Amino acid sequence: MRIPARHLTCVAPAHTGGLLALCALDPVSGVCLAQQVGRWRSWNDGDVVALGRPARPAGAAWATGSLLPFGLAPRPGLGHDGAARRQVQALAEHAGARLTRNGSVYGPAADVAAVWPHLADCGLRSREERWVQPLLVAPQETGALIRDAVRRHPAVGWAAESLHAATLGEEELVLPASIDMFTGEVGYDPTSAGGAYARHVNWLVAARRSYIVVDDGEGHPPLPGGPRRVAFKVDVGALWNPVPGREGGVAQLTGVWTRSDLRGRGLASVALAAAIEAVRARHVGARGTVSLYVNDFNTAALGLYGRLGFERAGTFATVLL
Structure with missing residues (x-):
């Protein structure tokens, strides 16, 4: 699936600086995505995407058999506006074709809540939803x-x-x-x-x-x-x-x-x-x-x-x- 220009950008392992800076706004919540992109020296095209410009993304995600989004929702206290609705829709369209049976969508609750309705619109169905995980x-x-x-x-x-x-x-x-x-x-x-x-x-x-x-x-x-x-x-x-x-x-x-x-x-x-x-x-x-x-x-x-x-x-x- 071709990723729509302006909405999503594939991120290569050598160009993760903006993504990691996004995670660093809230390291306790962002450690999951930062760990994923740092664990491998290479990954398939489209496994890691930035919403907007990679140098300063509005959001980002690891999208393989499971989806780990971060930054989609605004963090006003941290100076982060979050992603636009069309960017989140583009992420859902991109990730929906990659998610597998027994996969999951997980991460900060506000980010999961931002993308899940669009994934559901793409035809995905949940086996169980756990919305409050302290x-x-x-x-x-x-x-x-x-x-x-x-x-x-x-x-x-x-x-x-x-x-x-x-x-x-x-x-x-x-x-x-x-x-x-x-x-x-x-x-x-x-x-x-x-x-x-x-x-x-x-x-x-x-x-x-x-x-x-x-x-x-x-x-x-x-x-x-x-x-x-x-x-x-x-x-x-x-x-x-x-x-x-x-x-x-x-x-x-x-x-x-x-x-x-x-x-x-x-x-x-x-x-x-x-x-x-x-x-x-x-x-x-x-x-x-x-x-x-x-x-x-x-x-x-x-x-x-x-x-x-x-x-x-x-x-x-x-x-x-």
Whole structure:
């Protein structure tokens, strides 16, 4: 499909400066798109588009099997006017032909809300719409978080020391946990569509971005040579430093999961507090921002994040196709 002039422009990997400047207006919300365009050295023509001029886009998107828009809606407090209606329509026409079954439209809720009606006009139908996904930011005092969590749940205090970035060779432990997390969250087994999901999990492990706690299968530290299972996991799903070389990157956690037989024991509180500290130490620096988003109907998760002192920074939305 030819992209209409003036409305959309294909962005090449060497010309992402304007797009990244757009994301930098709100790095906590923009980290997802910034991560996508920074992860690959090349992509197919039309995978990344700018609404308007690439040097100063009115909006932008990653448009492959899923659509990740950013900047479509105005941000008056940030001096951003948003995209024109015809530009958003052009994005919908372009992305509609690329979206796949079991894909999604996700990102800041206002941007998803701007483009979804036009996608629906193009004939797309949703499997589920999640319009209120609070975007939360972790507190800075991580050391105190760990101490408080261990004090409240001393029986699982060992999890704080056990948490580590999964290493090569642990992929076979991580994959079943990741599949269980994804299936429970999205509603289908991601490996049923081929090997892409397993490759993604392997990439996270190779990049030292999948953090796990391993137990003996019964909620205790594993013994040498004994059984080992993943008790808790969380991934650094998106990572970006808006000002390279300066401390203060942004990480977005995804895939937070606790094995079902261990829920309600406080293990997630201890392990997640340790994970936040580990992500700051390894990825974003002491002044960095660690965020995540959660479904508003997931009361257990909201309770966990509230007890750990997460504060709301915005709203995401996801339309499942």
